[in-house]
Amino acid sequence: MKIFITDGGSYGFFTAVFNAYNESACVITSDENVQLSFDSEVVRVEADGEKCARVQKKIEACDPAAVDDILLVLRSCDSLKEQIAFEYIKRLIEKKSPISRAFNLPEVIIFDELKNKVTNEVHKMTGFLRFMESDSGAFYAPYSPDNDITDLLMRHFAKRFMNERFVIHDVGRKIAGIYDGHEWIMSYAGEAEIYLSEYETVFQTLWKKYYKAVNIEQRPHEKQMKGYMPVRYWKFLPEKKI
Amino acid sequence: MIDERKLEILTESAKYDVSCSSSGSGRKNKPGGLGNASVGGICHSFTPDGRCISLLKILMSNECLYDCEYCPNRRSADVPRARLTPDEICELTINFYKRNYIEGLFLSSAVFDSPDRTMELLCETVAKLRKVYNFNGYIHLKGIPHADGALMMRAARLADRMSYNIELPSEKSLKLLAPQKSKQSLLVPMRGLKEAMDGDRINKVRKNRVLPAGQTTQMIIGASPESDGQILKLTEALYRNMDLKRVYYSSYIPVVKSNKLPSVGAGLLREHRLYQADWLIRFYGFNVDEICGENENLSPDYDPKCAWALRNMQYFPVEVNTAPLAMLLRVPGIGAKGAYKICEARKFAKLDFDNLAKMRIVLKRAKHFITCKGKFYGSESQSQIRASLMLEGARESQTQLSMFSDSSTALSVLTGEL
Numbered sequence: 262m263k264i265f266i267t268d269g270g271s272y273g274f275f276t277a278v279f280n281a282y283n284e285s286a287c288v289i290t291s292d293e294n295v296q297l298s299f300d301s302e303v304v305r306v307e308a309d310g311e312k313c314a315r316v317q318k319k320i321e322a323c324d325p326a327a328v329d330d331i332l333l334v335l336r337s338c339d340s341l342k343e344q345i346a347f348e349y350i351k352r353l354i355e356k357k358s359p360i361s362r363a364f365n366l367p368e369v370i371i372f373d374e375l376k377n378k379v380t381n382e383v384h385k386m387t388g389f390l391r392f393m394e395s396d397s398g399a400f401y402a403p404y405s406p407d408n409d410i411t412d413l414l415m416r417h418f419a420k421r422f423m424n425e426r427f428v429i430h431d432v433g434r435k436i437a438g439i440y441d442g443h444e445w446i447m448s449y450a451g452e453a454e455i456y457l458s459e460y461e462t463v464f465q466t467l468w469k470k471y472y473k474a475v476n477i478e479q480r481p482h483e484k485q486m487k488g489y490m491p492v493r494y495w496k497f498l499p500e501k502k503i
Numbered sequence: 504m505i506d507e508r509k510l511e512i513l514t515e516s517a518k519y520d521v522s523c524s525s526s527g528s529g530r531k532n533k534p535g536g537l538g539n540a541s542v543g544g545i546c547h548s549f550t551p552d553g554r555c556i557s558l559l560k561i562l563m564s565n566e567c568l569y570d571c572e573y574c575p576n577r578r579s580a581d582v583p584r585a586r587l588t589p590d591e592i593c594e595l596t597i598n599f600y601k602r603n604y605i606e607g608l609f610l611s612s613a614v615f616d617s618p619d620r621t622m623e624l625l626c627e628t629v630a631k632l633r634k635v636y637n638f639n640g641y642i643h644l645k646g647i648p649h650a651d652g653a654l655m656m657r658a659a660r661l662a663d664r665m666s667y668n669i670e671l672p673s674e675k676s677l678k679l680l681a682p683q684k685s686k687q688s689l690l691v692p693m694r695g696l697k698e699a700m701d702g703d704r705i706n707k708v709r710k711n712r713v714l715p716a717g718q719t720t721q722m723i724i725g726a727s728p729e730s731d732g733q734i735l736k737l738t739e740a741l742y743r744n745m746d747l748k749r750v751y752y753s754s755y756i757p758v759v760k761s762n763k764l765p766s767v768g769a770g771l772l773r774e775h776r777l778y779q780a781d782w783l784i785r786f787y788g789f790n791v792d793e794i795c796g797e798n799e800n801l802s803p804d805y806d807p808k809c810a811w812a813l814r815n816m817q818y819f820p821v822e823v824n825t826a827p828l829a830m831l832l833r834v835p836g837i838g839a840k841g842a843y844k845i846c847e848a849r850k851f852a853k854l855d856f857d858n859l860a861k862m863r864i865v866l867k868r869a870k871h872f873i874t875c876k877g878k879f880y881g882s883e884s885q886s887q888i889r890a891s892l893m894l895e896g897a898r899e900s901q902t903q904l905s906m907f908s909d910s911s912t913a914l915s916v917l918t919g920e921l
C-alpha cells in the first residue's frame with residue numbers, strides 16, 4: 262500500500278491529496294505520525310503551491326467553508342488526522358455539495374469530532390490560560406495544549422489585551438505567539454527565562470485565597486471540577502499548584 | 504493594595520449567590536481600552552464544588568442594616584465585617600483580568616449606611632472601571648432594593664447585567680424571612696430596567712445600551728414551604744413579563760440557626776430538577792402547566808421531560824425521519840443538539856437506529872418513544888418503560904450528581920439541559 266508522507270504542514274497535505282486522489286488504496290500521514298508496515302510503499306510529498314491551490318479550489322467549489330474546517334482538523338493532535346481529512350475530502354468531492362452536517366456518514370462524524378475537539382480546546386484555553394507579569398511589564402503565559410492552537414488564541418487575546426505586550430508559549434511544541442501592542446507574530450521558542458514583577462506573587466496569592474474562599478465546602482464535587490478542568494491543564498494554573 | 508483577610512471575608516459572604524455567568528454581552532474593546540466580553544461567556548476555573556469561576560464575585564461590604572433571617576451577614580449576626588473602597592475593587596479587578604483569571608466583575612453589597620449610599624458607591628466603582636481604567640470586560644451588578652431609581656439607571660448604562668434577587672418565592676415568605684424587603688422593592692426596579700431595555704431596542708440604540716446582557720434573578724429553594732409548581736409559575740411569569748435572561752435556584756444551605764428556618768438543607772436533586780424544568784420552559788416550548796401542577800412537586804424519580812412523556816403516551820412513538828423539530832425536542836433523551844443533528848442528517852438520508860447510535864444520540868430512554876423507518880425498538884409495556892426510566896433516573900441522581908464521567912453530563916447538571 263502506498264503511504265504519502267508530508268512534513269506536517271497544510272501545503273504538504275493538500276499536495277498529498279492531489280497526488281493520492283486517484284490511488285485506489287493509500288494513506289496520507291506525516292513524519293510525526295507515520296507507522297510503516299512490511300508492505301508499505303513510501304512516497305515523500307514535497308509541498309507544491311500549484312497542486313495545493315488546485316485541490317483547495319476543487320474543495321471550495323463543493324463547500325466554501327470546507328477548507329477552513331480542514332485547516333482546523335489539521336491542528337488536531339490525533340495521529341490519523343491527515344487520513345481523516347483525506348477521507349472527508351474524497352466524500353465531499355464525490356457528493357459535490359456541503360456534507361458538514363451529513364451525520365449519517367461515518368467520515369463526517371469522525372471529522373466533525375476532531376474539529377470539535379480543536380475548537381473546544383481553543384474555547385477552554387481562552388479561560389484557562391494564565392498570564393504572569395514580568396518585570397518589564399509584558400505578560401507571559403506558558404501552556405501545553407493538546408492541539409496546535411496558539412495562533413487562534415493570539416487572535417482572541419490581541420483583541421482583549423490590545424494595549425498590553427504579551428507572549429503565549431506552547432512549551433510542548435516550542436512555539437510562541439508574540440504581541441508587541443500592535444501586531445502579533447508566531448515564532449520558535451525553546452526555554453524562556455522570566456523575571457517576575459514585584460507584584461506578581463502578591464496577585465497570585467490573592468487569587469489563590471479567592472479561589473479557596475469562593476468554594477462551598479459543604480458541597481464537594483471534585484469529579485465535576487475535573488470533568489470541566491482536566492487535571493493535565495492544572496500545572497499552569499496558580500490556584501491548582503500546590 | 505487590598506488586604507487578604509478582607510478579600511476572604513467579602514468573598515465568603517458573596518459565594519452563595521449562584522450566578523456567575525459572563526454570557527450575553529458582546530461588548531467590544533476600544534482603542535486604549537482593556538478587555539471585551541464574549542457572548543457565550545467563558546469559564547476561567549472550577550472550584551472543588553464543581554462550580555465555574557467566571558467573574559470576580561465579591562461584596563463591597565458585608566455590613567448590613569437589614570436583618571434577613573437566612574443571611575449570614577444580617578445585622579444581628581456576629582461575624583467579622585469588612586468594606587472595600589471603589590479603588591481597591593478596581594485595582595483587584597484589573598489585575599485579575601490582565602492575568603486572565605476572570606471575565607470581569609460581579610459586584611454586590613450588603614446595605615450599609617443607607618440603600619442610596621450603597622448604590623452610589625457601587626455605581627462609582629463601575630463608573631471608575633469603565634471611565635478611568637477603560638475597562639470593557641464584563642460587569643454584573645447587583646441592584647440594591649429601595650435605592651434611588653436614577654442611580655439604578657446610571658449603573659444600568661455602565662454594567663452588562665444587573666440582578667435584583669427575588670430570594671423567596673412568595674410575598675408571605677419574604678415578609679417572614681426578609682422583612683425589610685418587599686415584592687415591590689424588587690419588582691419595581693426590575694420593571695424599570697425592562698422598560699429601559701425595551702426603549703433602547705425600539706429606538707435602535709447601539710452605544711451605551713442599557714444592560715446588553717439583560718437581567719437575572721435568584722431564588723432560594725427549600726428555606727420556605729413553596730411547592731415546585733409555585734416556584735415554576737413565578738419563574739414563567741418572570742421570563743414572560745420581565746424578559747429575564749435567567750432565573751437561578753439556590754438550594755438552601757443552613758448556615759444560620761433560626762427557628763423560622765428548616766434545620767436541613769434542600770437536596771441538590773430538587774435544585775437540579777428545577778433547572779431541568781426551567782430549561783424545558785425556556786428552550787423546548789413547554790408551559791409550566793404541562794410540567795408541574797400548581798401545588799405539586801417535580802418527581803424525584805425521573806426528569807420532568809420523562810415525566811411529561813409518561814403522562815402523554817398518546818403522542819408517542821414519533822417517527823424520527825418525519826417528526827417536526829418541536830416534537831423531537833419532547834422525546835426523552837433527545838436534547839437540543841441531538842434534535843438538531845437528526846434534522847440535518849435526515850435531509851441527506853433516511854435514518855435508522857444504527858445511524859442514531861453512531862451520531863451519539865443516547866437511545867436508552869429515547870428508544871421507547873421513537874420509531875426509525877417505521878421500526879420500534881422500545882418496550883411495548885408501559886410498566887416496563889416506567890421501570891426502565893426509573894432505573895435510569897435513579898442512576899442519574901446518584902451518578903450525575905456525585906460522579907461525572909464526561910463533561911457533557913457535567914454541563915447538563917449545571918444548566919439543567921435535557
Ligand code: SF4
Nearest residue numbers: 567569571574577613
Ligand atoms: S440585605 Fe438581607 S440578604 Fe442582603 S446582606 Fe443584608 S441581610 Fe443579607
